[in-house]
Amino acid sequence: MSELLSITSLASRPSDARVETGSRGERLAAEFLKANGYRLILANFKVPIGRNRRGVSVTGEIDIVALDKDTLCFVEVKTKASAEFAEPLASVTTRKQRQITRTARVYRRIFQLTQMPHRFDVVSVLLVPDADPQIELIKGFWSESKFRRKRAWTGDIY
Numbered sequence: 001m002s003e004l005l006s007i008t009s010l011a012s013r014p015s016d017a018r019v020e021t022g023s024r025g026e027r028l029a030a031e032f033l034k035a036n037g038y039r040l041i042l043a044n045f046k047v048p049i050g051r052n053r054r055g056v057s058v059t060g061e062i063d064i065v066a067l068d069k070d071t072l073c074f075v076e077v078k079t080k081a082s083a084e085f086a087e088p089l090a091s092v093t094t095r096k097q098r099q100i101t102r103t104a105r106v107y108r109r110i111f112q113l114t115q116m117p118h119r120f121d122v123v124s125v126l127l128v129p130d131a132d133p134q135i136e137l138i139k140g141f142w143s144e145s146k147f148r149r150k151r152a153w154t155g156d157i158y
Contacts, residue, residue: 025079025125026063032123032135038066038073047110049102060103064123068139072118074104076141079125088124089138097142104144119143 030040042065049060064075076096078088100120108114122141126134 021081021127022077022079024127026077028125028133028135029075029077029079029123030064032137033064033066033075036137038068041065041067045103045107047103047106049099049106058099060099060106062100062103062107065107068121070117072108072113072116073121073139074100074107074118075121075123076100077123077125079127081127081129083126083128088126089122089141092122092141098147101142101144101147 026043030043034040043063045062045065046059049058052058062074063077064073066073066075076092078091080086080088080091097120104118104120108116108118119140120142122138124134124136124138128134
């Protein structure tokens with residue numbers, strides 16, 4: 001039984017190759033954004049964003065926060081070494097979008113940017129062996145209005 005546990009715990013951790021692929025993709029995405037007029041603010045912003053249904057603390061992360069003219073952009077970077085199984089954009093699921101949206105709300109509240117225009121962009125990086133990286137920027141991949149906010153309890157009894 002302990003062998004099974006060690007196998008599953010190893011499988012849940014990203015391999016060094018995956019970590020390196022992701023890091024390389026984020027570096028390429030940052031260079032691409034700068035070349036396209038974005039002003040980079042920070043990378044890998046992490047903050048607690050609440051608790052899940054089981055009561056476990058959830059941490060959200062935004063890969064890149066940048067300015068595109070006067071618009072605050074929260075950028076998710078997805079990097080893949082191959083598109084055989086799925087395109088990088090397929091990894092930006094609704095669950096991931098919700099987590100980034102919640103993290104962006106916290107970011108905007110912390111830095112008092114609640115009135116600033118913002119959007120959610122995705123940079124797709126495909127690192128095919130023996131070829132130049134293929135980088136694609138999708139501005140406004142989703143909007144915050146897609147996710148209904150929970151109503152705050154007012155204490156009223158219905």
